[in-house]
Amino acid sequence: MAKQNVVVVGGGLAGLAATMKLAEMGVHVDLISMVPVKRSHSVCAQGGINAVNDVTRQEGDNEWKHFDDSVYGGDFLAHQPPIKEMCDWGPRIIDLLDRIGVPFNRSPEGFRDQRRFGGTLYKRTAFAGATTGQQLIYALDEQARRWESEGMVSKYEYWEFLGPVLDDAGVCRGVIAQDMFSMEMRAFPADAVVLATGGNGLIFGRSTMSMICTGGAAGRAFRAGVKYANGEFMQVHPTAIPGTDKLRLMSESARGEGGRVWVPRKPQDERDPMSIPKEERYYFLEERYPKYGNLVPRDIATREIFEVCVKGGLSVEQNNLCVYLDVTELPPAQQKKLDGILEIYETFQGVDPRKTPMKIFPAVHYTMGGLWADYERDANHGGLNLGSPRNHQTNVPGIFAIGEADYQYHGANRLGANSLLSCIFSGLIVAPSIAAYMGGRKGSKDAPSTLFDGAVGVHKQQYEKLIRNDGTENPYKIHIELGDTMTRNVTVVRYNKAISETLGKIDDLMQRYQRVGLSDKSNWTNQNLSFTRALGDMLLMAKVIAQGALQRDECRGAHYKPDFEIPGPKAENPADLRREAETWCDGFQKNLDKWLKTTVATYDGKGGTGFDGKGGFKIEYEAVDTSMIPPRPRTYGLKGAEIIEEVWKERIAKAKRGPGAEKREAVGAG
Amino acid sequence: MSRYIHVKVLRQQDPHSAERWETFSVEHEPGMNVTTVLQRIAAAPVTVEHESSTPVAFDACCLEEVCGACSMVINGRVRQACSALIDNLCADGRDTIELRPMTKFPVVRDLVVNRRRMFDALKRVKAWVQVDDYFDRGPGPRVFPKEQDEAYPLSRCMTCGCCVEACPQYHDDSPFIGAAAISQAILFNAHPTGRSAADERMEVLAGKGGIADCGNSQNCVKVCPKKIPLTDSLAKAGRDATVYKLRKWFGR
Numbered sequence: 001m002a003k004q005n006v007v008v009v010g011g012g013l014a015g016l017a018a019t020m021k022l023a024e025m026g027v028h029v030d031l032i033s034m035v036p037v038k039r040s041h042s043v044c045a046q047g048g049i050n051a052v053n054d055v056t057r058q059e060g061d062n063e064w065k066h067f068d069d070s071v072y073g074g075d076f077l078a079h080q081p082p083i084k085e086m087c088d089w090g091p092r093i094i095d096l097l098d099r100i101g102v103p104f105n106r107s108p109e110g111f112r113d114q115r116r117f118g119g120t121l122y123k124r125t126a127f128a129g130a131t132t133g134q135q136l137i138y139a140l141d142e143q144a145r146r147w148e149s150e151g152m153v154s155k156y157e158y159w160e161f162l163g164p165v166l167d168d169a170g171v172c173r174g175v176i177a178q179d180m181f182s183m184e185m186r187a188f189p190a191d192a193v194v195l196a197t198g199g200n201g202l203i204f205g206r207s208t209m210s211m212i213c214t215g216g217a218a219g220r221a222f223r224a225g226v227k228y229a230n231g232e233f234m235q236v237h238p239t240a241i242p243g244t245d246k247l248r249l250m251s252e253s254a255r256g257e258g259g260r261v262w263v264p265r266k267p268q269d270e271r272d273p274m275s276i277p278k279e280e281r282y283y284f285l286e287e288r289y290p291k292y293g294n295l296v297p298r299d300i301a302t303r304e305i306f307e308v309c310v311k312g313g314l315s316v317e318q319n320n321l322c323v324y325l326d327v328t329e330l331p332p333a334q335q336k337k338l339d340g341i342l343e344i345y346e347t348f349q350g351v352d353p354r355k356t357p358m359k360i361f362p363a364v365h366y367t368m369g370g371l372w373a374d375y376e377r378d379a380n381h382g383g384l385n386l387g388s389p390r391n392h393q394t395n396v397p398g399i400f401a402i403g404e405a406d407y408q409y410h411g412a413n414r415l416g417a418n419s420l421l422s423c424i425f426s427g428l429i430v431a432p433s434i435a436a437y438m439g440g441r442k443g444s445k446d447a448p449s450t451l452f453d454g455a456v457g458v459h460k461q462q463y464e465k466l467i468r469n470d471g472t473e474n475p476y477k478i479h480i481e482l483g484d485t486m487t488r489n490v491t492v493v494r495y496n497k498a499i500s501e502t503l504g505k506i507d508d509l510m511q512r513y514q515r516v517g518l519s520d521k522s523n524w525t526n527q528n529l530s531f532t533r534a535l536g537d538m539l540l541m542a543k544v545i546a547q548g549a550l551q552r553d554e555c556r557g558a559h560y561k562p563d564f565e566i567p568g569p570k571a572e573n574p575a576d577l578r579r580e581a582e583t584w585c586d587g588f589q590k591n592l593d594k595w596l597k598t599t600v601a602t603y604d605g606k607g608g609t610g611f612d613g614k615g616g617f618k619i620e621y622e623a624v625d626t627s628m629i630p631p632r633p634r635t636y637g638l639k640g641a642e643i644i645e646e647v648w649k650e651r652i653a654k655a656k657r658g659p660g661a662e663k664r665e666a667v668g669a670g
Numbered sequence: 671m672s673r674y675i676h677v678k679v680l681r682q683q684d685p686h687s688a689e690r691w692e693t694f695s696v697e698h699e700p701g702m703n704v705t706t707v708l709q710r711i712a713a714a715p716v717t718v719e720h721e722s723s724t725p726v727a728f729d730a731c732c733l734e735e736v737c738g739a740c741s742m743v744i745n746g747r748v749r750q751a752c753s754a755l756i757d758n759l760c761a762d763g764r765d766t767i768e769l770r771p772m773t774k775f776p777v778v779r780d781l782v783v784n785r786r787r788m789f790d791a792l793k794r795v796k797a798w799v800q801v802d803d804y805f806d807r808g809p810g811p812r813v814f815p816k817e818q819d820e821a822y823p824l825s826r827c828m829t830c831g832c833c834v835e836a837c838p839q840y841h842d843d844s845p846f847i848g849a850a851a852i853s854q855a856i857l858f859n860a861h862p863t864g865r866s867a868a869d870e871r872m873e874v875l876a877g878k879g880g881i882a883d884c885g886n887s888q889n890c891v892k893v894c895p896k897k898i899p900l901t902d903s904l905a906k907a908g909r910d911a912t913v914y915k916l917r918k919w920f921g922r
């Protein structure tokens with residue numbers, strides 16, 4: 001019998017975790033990546049990785065609470081079984097990382113040290129200096145290298161994935177990829193294909209993501225028929241350093257270690273920030289959210305910073321919107337823990353943040369949406385049935401999606417330090433899922449070579465067409481315009497009118513894209529071509545994001561539409577307040593019925609490159625599995641939060657007693 | 671008034687073509703770095719002689735000096751392009767910067783080189799912890815902060831190649847594995863589990879292309895963007911290799 005072969009596209013944390021687990025199971029892996037896998041975007045992660053641990057456990061924490069925080073942080077939009085399973089695995093994953101040599105920070109006694117991240121009350125986050133992502137990916141990269149030296153893994157670095165190969169029955173039999181040096185194209189036959197190609201921040205122009213995070217690979221899978229879910233959910237990180245090529249992240253750990261966010265009370269106060277007395281500083285997060293202080297969840301922090309600058313007019317600078325993030329008061333030991341990220345600021349801004357407060361502003365940061373992937377719930381414990389081939393398989397048989405490229409774990413907003421966990425977790429569990437899938441199938445060698453030749457031919461044709469295109473439009477200019485309109489209208493605060501304008505603008509840009517002209521027409525290491533090809537995918541996916549955002553008339557997690565916010569109670573008198581809270585909860589329930597749904601986009605052209613003018617897709621909605629934790633309002637900062645929570649709890653309790661009871665009560669309350 | 675930066679780039683269409691210089695002029699922006707400059711050139715690749723050219727090929731990914739992709743020789747010094755701020759490069763009032771590919775690796779195109787040799791060296795020194803499997807077997811070994819403080823800096827090596835670019839002993843005619851790989855061998859030999867393959871690593875360090883090839887010029891440590899204490903690693907490798915050879919000599 002032919003040896004089983006799996007193609008893994010992408011060697012970030014997710015792809016590497018899948019690769020090493022598959023190799024351990026005796027499956028050969030072709031690992032394809034645009035950059036040497038060690039240089040994948042995952043290196044950028046700074047803060048850490050979440051899991052329940054021995055210490056938090058003794059403070060009352062457990063896997064269920066991590067699960068609850070994740071579900072609540074994601075505003076209930078994510079299916080619960082995969083998250084439950086992930087949180088249950090958390091401690092084991094950290095142990096594994098520890099064993100393979102990740103230099104986690106240590107307590108004096110030699111245990112792993114942990115810190116607290118936004119959106120939770122426990123110190124759940126393990127970290128390695130301030131370069132946790134780099135340390136994790138190196139450990140995984142080393143394991144993959146070990147398997148490579150044993151012949152179980154073949155790496156194809158500087159190879160770009162162009163699309164999957166589907167047979168007549170619609171089953172994936174491999175992929176087509178292109179050598180980014182020689183521009184050679186070839187087929188990689190496979191029994192199964194894993195897409196671990198990361199996020200798509202470049203659709204917004206500059207973001208905290210790496211240069212290759214175009215989402216081009218996901219776009220290509222989408223065109224081939226893989227569904228795309230929850231596209232409109234993009235996380236904007238509250239604290240980034242505005243730069244000319246990139247918005248560099250200032251990790252949440254700066255706040256986790258005690259960093260404080262403030263603006264001068266006097267607008268654009270020109271004094272040296274260190275000389276501004278405490279009482280003339282507005283620590284707006286601490287004042288408005290006494291319980292969480294500077295560690296409010298990301299969406300709240302983002303909106304508050306946005307608001308204090310845009311609406312409040314308190315931006316530190318007039319033309320360059322920003323607020324202060326201040327670690328100058330921290331003791332040296334704590335500052336040292338942050339060395340890695342403070343160095344970034346110092347290197348790229350030329351200012352020492354240990355002595356002067358940093359200037360920061362929100363930036364697009366994480367792609368919650370992604371390729372639609374399935375799962376199978378375990379009837380006994382509510383988590384995943386790990387032997388099932390459905391876990392992480394997309395709607396196209398044989399294509400699996402993991403890591404930031406899928407949509408499974410973070411719902412409407414990702415909890416900080418949960419995505420490194422979800423990447424490694426999904427990579428580890430996709431391996432048995434693939435084994436189960438392959439168990440019942442013929443090997444890839446049985447696919448006719450004409451299938452692959454044909455697919456290579458199609459991609460070659462598209463390549464020729466793009467490289468020869470006789471036009472004057474500049475792809476880089478189109479990209480900048482795309483980023484501008486997306487950032488302005490489809491990020492922190494969304495209005496339907498503005499989103500519609502953006503959709504119109506994207507259509508224009510798609511037209512102009514047809515007339516794009518490459519300044520480089522050579523057939524050797526043509527980066528101009530690679531970028532322009534990805535631009536076609538970005539335009540299509542931008543439309544998926546914007547259309548999803550337009551249709552979703554509600555506020556949920558990172559998706560914030562002021563026009564559809566349910567106004568909070570205002571009354572002073574308790575009876576009125578109670579009545580208003582009831583009304584609020586009615587509205588909340590109505591909204592849940594209407595919008596607690598996964599957005600699922602399906603491409604309706606067949607194949608294509610975006611270059612052929614086909615860009616149609618349809619959007620449908622799917623129910624969300626909330627079988628374990630019933631949705632509840634997120635009321636941070638809302639007046640009357642307590643009374644709303646009280647009313648809602650009563651309703652949940654009633655609902656539990658039975659639908660009949662609920663109805664009778666509702667009539668009675670009328 | 672806008673200010674312009676002249677960017678002289680040593681270009682090469684492919685491994686078989688000749689090198690040539692090209693100069694571009696790029697409008698200065700506050701806070702701009704060399705990768706931004708290259709992006710601006712890509713968007714409008716016209717030389718100062720007003721000839722249309724092609725975007726300059728370059729390697730970059732993270733743009734925050736953590737992936738190791740963007741090493742190149744800038745104004746005669748090897749470093750990361752993403753952390754090279756124009757305002758620092760031009761601090762002395764000059765308005766020209768010069769970009770060349772690294773010289774110790776085969777040029778693929780323009781500023782893109784092939785650093786495969788470095789990754790092969792990592793394979794040779796078995797730069798990994800050889801665990802039994804990926805099942806749940808509880809936590810790893812207990813590690814004190816002092817040990818972590820020693821391991822962590824070495825573990826930040828991003829295989830960028832600056833150290834070997836600056837090293838007089840690392841070139842086409844020498845089998846030297848270079849400071850980065852040696853430092854990784856030291857890292858894994860210090861790890862409580864990694865140590866079990868210490869002899870295999872020492873076999874490489876004590877052999878051809880190993881530590882004996884280091885001429886101790888200390889160029890490597892001066893250019894490492896991650897400030898890795900390479901000379902400490904090299905010194906330790908030297909001592910360990912001696913001990914290893916003696917042990918072998920005495921058949922033990």
Ligand SMILES: Cc1cc2nc3c(=O)[nH]c(=O)nc-3n(C[C@H](O)[C@H](O)[C@H](O)COP(=O)(O)OP(=O)(O)OC[C@H]3O[C@@H](n4cnc5c(N)ncnc54)[C@H](O)[C@@H]3O)c2cc1C
Pocket residue numbers: 009010011012013014015032033034035037040041042043044045046047048049050132133159160161162196197198199208209210212216217249251365366402403404405416417418419420421423
């Ligand atoms: C600045 C920053 C800080 C972060 N900090 C944290 C943190 O502290 N904690 C946390 O949990 N999360 C953090 N995150 C999020 C986390 O880093 C990412 O979600 C995660 O690393 C994504 O991993 P991945 O494996 O899915 O994808 P990536 O690491 O992005 O890897 C994608 C891979 O796909 C390949 N690829 C892409 N397209 C193609 C193609 N067309 N052909 C071939 N290969 C392709 C790439 O080469 C790469 O190997 C942070 C993110 C950012 C931006």
Ligand code: SF4
Pocket residue numbers: 833836837838839840848849883884885886887888889890891904
């Ligand atoms: S000290 Fe050794 S490795 Fe470093 S530059 Fe000199 S010869 Fe090369």
Ligand code: SF4
Pocket residue numbers: 826827828829830831832833834849850853893894895896897898900
């Ligand atoms: S040791 Fe330093 S210079 Fe050498 S490859 Fe590693 S990070 Fe780069």
Ligand code: FES
Pocket residue numbers: 729730731732733734735736737738739740741750751752753
């Ligand atoms: S682009 Fe990653 S180090 Fe410069």
